[in-house]
Amino acid sequence: MQPLMSPIDYEARTRAGHRADNETARGSSEQTPLLQYRFPRGNDHVNAATVIVVGCLLFVLLSGAIIGMYLLLIQIQSENIVPPVDTPHYVRRSDWAISGTLKNRSSSLTRLSTSTTDCVVVLQTDTGSCDDIPTCAEFIEEMEYQMPNHALPYNYIITNEGDAYEYLGWQPSDYVPNRTSFVFAFIGNYTYTPPTRRQIFVTKSIIDELLNNEHLAKNYTIVGKDLKDLKYLTNDPGNINKEVDMLMFVILTRMYSNFTEAMTHM
Numbered sequence: 001m002q003p004l005m006s007p008i009d010y011e012a013r014t015r016a017g018h019r020a021d022n023e024t025a026r027g028s029s030e031q032t033p034l035l036q037y038r039f040p041r042g043n044d045h046v047n048a049a050t051v052i053v054v055g056c057l058l059f060v061l062l063s064g065a066i067i068g069m070y071l072l073l074i075q076i077q078s079e080n081i082v083p084p085v086d087t088p089h090y091v092r093r094s095d096w097a098i099s100g101t102l103k104n105r106s107s108s109l110t111r112l113s114t115s116t117t118d119c120v121v122v123l124q125t126d127t128g129s130c131d132d133i134p135t136c137a138e139f140i141e142e143m144e145y146q147m148p149n150h151a152l153p154y155n156y157i158i159t160n161e162g163d164a165y166e167y168l169g170w171q172p173s174d175y176v177p178n179r180t181s182f183v184f185a186f187i188g189n190y191t192y193t194p195p196t197r198r199q200i201f202v203t204k205s206i207i208d209e210l211l212n213n214e215h216l217a218k219n220y221t222i223v224g225k226d227l228k229d230l231k232y233l234t235n236d237p238g239n240i241n242k243e244v245d246m247l248m249f250v251i252l253t254r255m256y257s258n259f260t261e262a263m264t265h266m
Contacts, residue, residue: 088164088202096137096165117172118217119181120207122224129160129188136165139187154185156206162198164206170215176223182210 125143130136136159144150153175157165172180184203186195210216 088205089162091133091136091163091165093166093169096133096140116214116217117180117182117210118220119176119179120216120220120222121173121175121181121183122186122203122222123183124186124188124190125157126189127187131159131161136163136187140165140167152185153183155182156203157185157187158195158199158202159187160196160199162196162202164202170210170213172215182207182216 125139127139127143130139136157140152140157144152152167153173155168155170155173157167159165168183170182173183175181175183184206186199207216211218
């Protein structure tokens with residue numbers, strides 16, 4: 001049993017204990033001063049310059065993403081402007097010819113040639129346009145009657161819709177003096193407006209067939225007459241194929257004077 005402590009002794013002992021604790025705490029603070037040191041804190045608000053820099057970076061990234069999506073959309077649309085033309089839509093001469101004479105001549109005119117031609121001529125009929133067999137047949141008949149021998153030098157006559165009306169077929173034409181050629185006539189007038197993309201695609205398809213069947217030399221020459229956006233290319237069919245694949249011809253010059261000059265050098 002512990003002896004009883006008077007209130008005076010208890011108070012004195014309590015004060016002594018408090019003094020000892022204070023001395024111990026003060027000693028530890030002197031030995032480890034960093035534990036009691038509080039580093040000064042910066043401004044809690046974000047610097048305005050940082051906000052501006054981050055905002056600019058986000059704007060650049062967002063703009064790049066938008067531009068990329070826009071260019072991708074343009075590319076997709078450009079690839080889907082015109083459905084691909086796998087094979088030309090041929091209208092045989094026997095299907096459109098009106099007179100019996102023309103029907104009887106068709107078999108001899110459309111026979112396949114065994115020779116190789118190295119010249120392709122693309123020109124316009126300089127007439128109105130047509131989109132069905134009866135109307136186009138009338139145009140062709142009228143053009144025939146205007147010729148001295150009532151015969152056209154065209155292999156195929158191409159409409160706006162891409163229909164290829166057979167005339168000479170794959171039999172080379174004598175349109176170019178002293179030289180055989182394949183002649184494609186676009187129905188209509190394209191002096192100020194370019195031919196339609198379907199006309200271009202169908203013409204390219206027929207040219208590809210002529211190349212595959214070796215009726216046209218690989219180093220063939222293309223001559224254009226009175227057509228807007230058609231360039232004269234010599235011994236470089238690769239360029240014309242690239243232009244067709246891009247759905248357009250690149251204009252270098254008007255062909256009125258150049259066509260006559262080209263004919264004299266052949």
